Amino acid sequence: MLEARRTRAVLIALLVVAIALITIDFRDGGNSGAHSLGGRIFGPVEHLAGDATSVFRGAGNANEVANLQKQNDELRAQLAQARTANTDAAQLTKLLRLSKSDGYHVVTGTVIAAGGDYSDTVTINAGSRDGITSNETVLNGDGLVGTVVSTTPTTATVQLATDANATVGIRMAGTDQIGSLSGSAATLSGSAPLKLTLFNANAALKPGQTLVTFGSVGGRPYVPGVPVGTVSTVTTQPGSLTPTAVVKPFADFTGLGVVGVVVSK
Amino acid sequence: MRQEVSVKRKALSVVTLAIALFAAVVIQLTVVNRLPLPGGAAPDLVLLLVTAIAVAATPAVAAVTGFAGGLALDVAPPAAHYAGQYALVFCLTGYAASRVYRAITNTTGEQDRVAAFTVMVAATVAGEAGKAALGLLLSDPDVTTATVSHVLPGAILYDLLLSPLVFWLVVRVTRGAVPDRAPAPAFDREQRLASVFRPASAGAAPNLRLAGTGMSFGPRSLPRRAPVLFAPRKRLSGTGEKYRSEPVAGRVPKLRLSGTSASPFPAATATFSGSSQFPLAAGRTRKLSFAGDLPVRAGARTARTPGKGWLRSTATPALGARMSPAHVPARGWLGSAGPSGLAGSGAAGRPSRLADVRIGRRMGDVINGHAATGSTRRRRKTAHPRRFASGTLAPARTVASQVPRTGAEALAARSAPSGLSSLSGAGTPLAGRRSPQAGWLSGSRGATTPAVAKAPRSGWLGSSRSRPRTVIGSVVGGRTVIGPGLGRAGRRPLRRRATLGGSWYAASPSGAWLRRGRHPWRKRSYLPGGRPPVPSGGTRTGKDRHFIARAARLLQLVGVGR
Numbered sequence: 001m002l003e004a005r006r007t008r009a010v011l012i013a014l015l016v017v018a019i020a021l022i023t024i025d026f027r028d029g030g031n032s033g034a035h036s037l038g039g040r041i042f043g044p045v046e047h048l049a050g051d052a053t054s055v056f057r058g059a060g061n062a063n064e065v066a067n068l069q070k071q072n073d074e075l076r077a078q079l080a081q082a083r084t085a086n087t088d089a090a091q092l093t094k095l096l097r098l099s100k101s102d103g104y105h106v107v108t109g110t111v112i113a114a115g116g117d118y119s120d121t122v123t124i125n126a127g128s129r130d131g132i133t134s135n136e137t138v139l140n141g142d143g144l145v146g147t148v149v150s151t152t153p154t155t156a157t158v159q160l161a162t163d164a165n166a167t168v169g170i171r172m173a174g175t176d177q178i179g180s181l182s183g184s185a186a187t188l189s190g191s192a193p194l195k196l197t198l199f200n201a202n203a204a205l206k207p208g209q210t211l212v213t214f215g216s217v218g219g220r221p222y223v224p225g226v227p228v229g230t231v232s233t234v235t236t237q238p239g240s241l242t243p244t245a246v247v248k249p250f251a252d253f254t255g256l257g258v259v260g261v262v263v264s265k
Numbered sequence: 266m267r268q269e270v271s272v273k274r275k276a277l278s279v280v281t282l283a284i285a286l287f288a289a290v291v292i293q294l295t296v297v298n299r300l301p302l303p304g305g306a307a308p309d310l311v312l313l314l315v316t317a318i319a320v321a322a323t324p325a326v327a328a329v330t331g332f333a334g335g336l337a338l339d340v341a342p343p344a345a346h347y348a349g350q351y352a353l354v355f356c357l358t359g360y361a362a363s364r365v366y367r368a369i370t371n372t373t374g375e376q377d378r379v380a381a382f383t384v385m386v387a388a389t390v391a392g393e394a395g396k397a398a399l400g401l402l403l404s405d406p407d408v409t410t411a412t413v414s415h416v417l418p419g420a421i422l423y424d425l426l427l428s429p430l431v432f433w434l435v436v437r438v439t440r441g442a443v444p445d446r447a448p449a450p451a452f453d454r455e456q457r458l459a460s461v462f463r464p465a466s467a468g469a470a471p472n473l474r475l476a477g478t479g480m481s482f483g484p485r486s487l488p489r490r491a492p493v494l495f496a497p498r499k500r501l502s503g504t505g506e507k508y509r510s511e512p513v514a515g516r517v518p519k520l521r522l523s524g525t526s527a528s529p530f531p532a533a534t535a536t537f538s539g540s541s542q543f544p545l546a547a548g549r550t551r552k553l554s555f556a557g558d559l560p561v562r563a564g565a566r567t568a569r570t571p572g573k574g575w576l577r578s579t580a581t582p583a584l585g586a587r588m589s590p591a592h593v594p595a596r597g598w599l600g601s602a603g604p605s606g607l608a609g610s611g612a613a614g615r616p617s618r619l620a621d622v623r624i625g626r627r628m629g630d631v632i633n634g635h636a637a638t639g640s641t642r643r644r645r646k647t648a649h650p651r652r653f654a655s656g657t658l659a660p661a662r663t664v665a666s667q668v669p670r671t672g673a674e675a676l677a678a679r680s681a682p683s684g685l686s687s688l689s690g691a692g693t694p695l696a697g698r699r700s701p702q703a704g705w706l707s708g709s710r711g712a713t714t715p716a717v718a719k720a721p722r723s724g725w726l727g728s729s730r731s732r733p734r735t736v737i738g739s740v741v742g743g744r745t746v747i748g749p750g751l752g753r754a755g756r757r758p759l760r761r762r763a764t765l766g767g768s769w770y771a772a773s774p775s776g777a778w779l780r781r782g783r784h785p786w787r788k789r790s791y792l793p794g795g796r797p798p799v800p801s802g803g804t805r806t807g808k809d810r811h812f813i814a815r816a817a818r819l820l821q822l823v824g825v826g827r
Contacts (some may be wrong), residue, residue, distance in 0.1 A: 002324075003323075006325060007323065007324045007325040007328070007360075009359050010325045010328055010329065011324070011325070011356070014328055014329065014332040014352075014355060014356045015353060015357070017332070017349075017352075018332065018335075018336075018349040018350075018352040018353035018356060019349065019353060020347065020349070021336075021339070021347075021348045021349025021352065022347045022349035022350055022353065022403070023349075024348075025348040025349060026347055026403065027349040029348075030345070030347060032350035034339065034340045034349070035340055035342075035344065035348060037333070037340060038337070038340020038341050038342065038344070038348070039341075039342045041340075041341075042291065042294075042337070042341035042342055043342055045291050046291060046295055046342060049291050049292075049295040050295060050297075051293060053296060058338065062355070071342070076771070094344070111299070113294040113295045113298065113299070113342060113343045114295075114298035114299045114343055115294075115298060115343040115344060115345050116293075116298060116307070116309070116344075116346075116696045117305075117306050117307060117309075117407045117416045117420050118346070118396075118397070118400055118405070118407045118408070118412060118416065119343070119344070119345035119346060119407050120345075121343045121344070121345045122343055123294070123342040123343040129273065135691065149345075150342075155342050157342050157343055157614055158343075158600070159345070163345070164406040164407045164409070164412075165345070165406050165407065173583065184412075191636075195338060236355055254301045255301065
């Protein structure tokens with residue numbers, strides 16, 4: 001009896017704590033202290049584990065690969081910037097207050113951990129020590145990956161563009177039509193597509209069109225001009241106000257390795 | 266046999282599992298989640314580990330484990346859901362798994378790997394569903410019905426595939442650290458049967474005893490219920506083994522043991538003590554040594570350490586001879602004898618073999634008793650008195666002789682030590698095990714009333730699976746089956762004891778007896794319920810039996826006996 005009562009007391013206490021945590025985190029929008037504490041504890045461990053697993057992945061020349069990747073990312077970012085500048089630089093610059101003097105600086109990191117079945121988040125082995133802060137664009141050699149949502153000194157958590165919470169402003173490469181791209185859950189290891197919605201009801205949507213990021217104020221959370229993907233299927237319903245389409249991303253979210261974080265200096 | 270759990274071993278497994286849980290979290294995040302598995306899902310190592318630990322641990326430990334594992338998943342970096350979500354789900358899952366498995370073991374009385382694994386798998390499935398459900402409840406954008414229907418089946422499938430491995434690993438780690446928990450709180454099948462047969466066997470005993478003394482109280486006069494009443498019988502049987510098994514049901518007999526070292530007393534004294542002790546063994550026990558030959562103080566002293574006393578006297582067959590003096594008092598109350606003891610008087614009797622045969626037969630009855638029906642009992646009732654009438658003393662005689670000669674004696678002698686251990690009087694209960702049995706034993710030793718409340722339910726059954734066996738063995742020698750029924754039957758005597766302030770178990774004369782001054786065997790009216798005794802077998806009525814069985818089952822189901 002005594003034991004049963006004690007057990008019940010323990011159980012109730014734990015449940016209360018759990019519910020309290022959920023409540024607090026809910027109030028803080030998922031950024032309560034619990035997460036940062038957990039990051040402090042598990043970040044270094046995952047860092048180590050990531051290093052360990054990279055050995056098995058045969059990253060003997062990981063450094064070289066990382067350097068090349070970094071160069072590539074930087075060039076790509078510059079190219080995107082240049083392209084953006086060339087199209088309608090003045091207008092956009094004024095609009096977005098992009099300071100052209102600031103070049104993009106890319107910090108590279110390797111994916112060391114991934115979220116569970118229901119979340120499309122990954123952790124990379126670069127953190128606030130490397131200058132990464134929240135709401136910075138993450139891309140890889142293929143295109144847009146996502147944005148940084150939280151950091152620890154040694155790690156950063158990246159919300160992928162495919163996450164259901166993610167919405168990316170995009171621009172059609174050819175037509176300059178703007179729209180938004182939202183993820184659908186559980187695409188990390190699956191192939192659930194991104195959903196595109198254009199704001200202009202009369203915009204023409206054709207499969208094969210390329211999308212680039214529209215950009216945000218100050219380049220956060222997305223810098224402009226990063227290639228995102230191509231339209232694979234137009235799903236506009238008759239009578240709907242906005243054209244919609246399914247987009248196939250350039251980046252392979254199931255096999256993320258080295259990624260770059262665009263750090264604004 | 267329950268293996269004592271060494272602290273070292275336990276600590277080792279706790280540490281190992283804690284590390285394993287931490288490692289599982291890290292591996293889950295850094296490796297498993299990144300595997301490009303088909304189906305878009307991945308197994309949940311942490312959930313598997315939590316459920317596997319749950320079926321091997323107590324509910325409290327399982328709840329804590331689940332909470333810790335879930336919280337780790339909640340706050341470790343890539344987590345995107347609300348902190349506390351998985352902690353809540355895993356905590357509940359672990360607790361429920363442990364609880365359910367415990368209920369199963371309580372019902373079956375055994376550790377069952379298959380059942381454990383089944384519970385673990387079911388809990389894992391429930392945990393996966395719980396994760397999804399809580400996500401939906403909190404309207405996590407990532408968790409939609411479409412997502413769940415897409416992910417959940419795959420996740421469950423991968424969990425199932427991985428569960429045997431995790432289960433096996435946990436079993437490996439916890440082997441030896443987790444007691445073979447068959448602390449079936451309640452009653453084994455054998456024990457339930459024993460409860461049915463106890464009355465029957467009890468009925469036979471008086472015959473055996475009385476025949477030798479020339480007193481012919483048939484089984485008729487057998488008091489039907491109070492285990493107290495059994496005590497004298499048991500003592501007389503000469504094997505001494507019964508004592509050991511008896512304590513399971515209630516208090517440790519204080520007086521009996523005292524007799525071993527004492528020299529025989531004058532017949533008159535013996536007689537007096539004997540008569541007084543018959544009844545409910547209430548409070549007076551200490552003064553009235555059963556042996557009847559011991560100084561009061563000696564009796565009291567031994568009373569405190571019954572286990573040791575028993576051990577000394579009965580541990581080896583050779584010691585049987587020494588024990589016999591203990592029974593002298595019994596003789597005394599029988600009124601037969603002088604200092605010389607029963608052995609002398611009994612020697613004259615009919616061939617001891619007859620008695621032996623009988624005993625052997627009875628043993629067979631009891632052992633095979635699972636199937637025994639009322640008819641068999643009835644048969645025994647009739648047959649038994651007749652056969653025993655002449656040779657009652659045989660057992661006593663053999664006991665008196667230094668070496669056990671008959672199979673029954675040998676059996677009794679052999680079973681004696683085990684009986685002791687089962688009693689836990691040998692010291693295991695005293696060792697402070699957490700088993701319920703030990704608890705109530707110690708409690709009852711203190712003669713506190715709370716002990717009374719605990720006794721019947723918690724488990725004299727004890728934790729070891731072997732106990733039932735021992736109990737039955739004791740039946741053979743002493744002819745008394747101590748079963749779950751005993752615990753149950755012991756309630757009333759216990760209550761009485763509470764009022765009288767003595768130990769019913771000691772089987773010493775109760776205050777009531779003294780007051781009424783009647784011979785115990787004739788006395789039926791004082792028995793609770795006042796039903797007329799059944800002539801020979803002293804069996805319970807069917808109603809009674811059913812009630813006992815149902816009560817036992819209820820207790821199990823409720824998990825009370827745990």
